[in-house]
Amino acid sequence: MLLSTNTSKCPSVERLVKLWAERYTVDVSSLSKNPKFYGELIKAASPEARGLTAAKLVNNVLYGTNHQAGIQAKSLYEYIPDIIDSHLGQRINQFACQVYEKVLDIYQQQSGMVVTPITTQMSTGNVSNQVSLSLSAIPNIEKLANELEQLLLKYQDQHVTAKDWRVVGFLTTLFNFSNKLLINQLTSVEKVLLCPYLKFVEEQVAIPWQRVCAAAAKHQLGSPALTLVEQMLPLAPEIGSTVYCRLLQLFPDHRSLRGGLSDPDVAHSCxxxxxMFQAYLWLSVLEESIRPVEQELVPLCVMVMPSVGVKWGMIDKWKRLLVDEIETRVQFEHKLLLLNYTxxxxQAFFEARKRLGDQGEMIKIPSDLRENLTFHLNS
Incomplete structure (x- = not known):
């Protein structure tokens, strides 16, 4: 969940902010070998071309896109009576459009491209080091986060006004659907430049990366907790992909309301x-408290996952595979520290399941879980 966050200017925070920003870089090594495409990319990065891209999406696509995405997302929850009435749906779409308009405004303020050569040392002695070219599509991620914060918080707050708390899942889903529809309107070069911004919007409302960075302020450089998180943050995509592939092997026939695990849209969400699970784990490590998991991650899973056809057994296996994969990559001296939080x-998920008193499906949302989430969001 997104909470208002201020990141201080100290070395430990700046280290993690740099790693956070790297999530939205684009490897353009192969593109640079295509002079024509690379030339088009340079043109698309000019202020004039960025303005044309933004105008195209705002004037011809944006409002229709969010309406269409809202219809798709609502159909995902159609078995929940009155979860989103027309008035709430309209208000959600309005806030979503405001977010995208602000993103496009910021996108137009950028000029040119920042491409950095990255050297990867190879472990094999007779193989030369590899050099890749990384495009920093979002030059200042903290500035982007700060400029979007109030709009995203207002967008997120819409779930409070809903009759059914599971609407919180709809808010993330709408961004997911909207991004997909917007991307379909972009040229290949526009996708390279703008997709990182769209990815940021979807992640920012769901994954507490910024809070992970802010929590580093209480740790000195070289401290065990900060060192552990520094080592693990860059591995998050690889860890997620490994766990997802394992889930595909274990649950080849699993289907949620959105489709099977191998469906591209389901894969993206997984x-x-x-x-998100990894971010909450590292947030707990840096805050030296399991409360973010107890007060946010667990209630969200209880409220949202069964609404889209994900059973408790799947969540259990998902969590176990993720913890196992993380543990295999953690250095020995950090294993005991990690164990406290895994x-x-x-325990947090076990207690939630015990309170639900259900062996299969999660049906009723306990009031204490709802209150935990409400208090945390409004505190």
Whole structure:
């Protein structure tokens, strides 16, 4: 969940902010070998071309896109009576459009491209180091986060006005659907430049990366907790992909309301949510408290996952595979530190399941879980 966050200017925070920003870089090594495409990319990065891209989406696509995405997302929850009435749906769409308009305004303020050569040292002695070209599509991620914060918080707050708390899942889903529809309107070069912004919007409302960075302020450089998180953040996408592939093997016939695990849209959501689990784990490590998992991650899973056809057994296996994969990549000296928080996560989910008193489906949302989430969001 998104909470108002201020990141201080200290070395430990700046280290993690740099890693956070790297999530939205684009490897353009292969593109640079295509002079024509690379030339088109340079043109598309000019202020004039960025303005044309933004105008195209605002004038011809944006409002229709969000309406269409809203219809798709609502159909995903159609079995929940009155979860989103027409008035709430209209208000949600209005806030979503405001977010996208602001993103496009910021996108137009950028000029040119920042491409950095990245050298990867190869472990094999007779293989030369690899050099890749990384495009920093979002030059200042903290500025982007700060400029979008109030709009995203207002957008997120819409779930409070809903009759059914599971609407919180709809808010993330709408961004997911809207991004897909917007991307379909972009040229290949526009996608390279703008997709990182769209990815940021979807992640920012769901994954507490910014809070992970802010929590680093209480740790000195070289401290065990900060070192652990520094080492693990860049591995998050790879860890998520590994766990997702394992889930595909274990549950080849699993289907949620959105489709099977191998469906591209479901895969996208799974990978995003695996990143979300990791972010909450590292937030707990840096805050030295399991409360973010107890007060946010667990209630969200209880409220949202069964609404889209994900059973408790799947969540259990998902969590276990993720913890196992993380543990295999953690250095020995950090394993005991990590264990405190992985066990805390296991216990938090166990307690939630015990309170639900259900062996299969999660049907009723306990009031204490709702109150936890409400208090945390409004505190």
């Amino acid at each position: 990978l995003r949510d695996l990143d 066990q805390g996560m296991e």
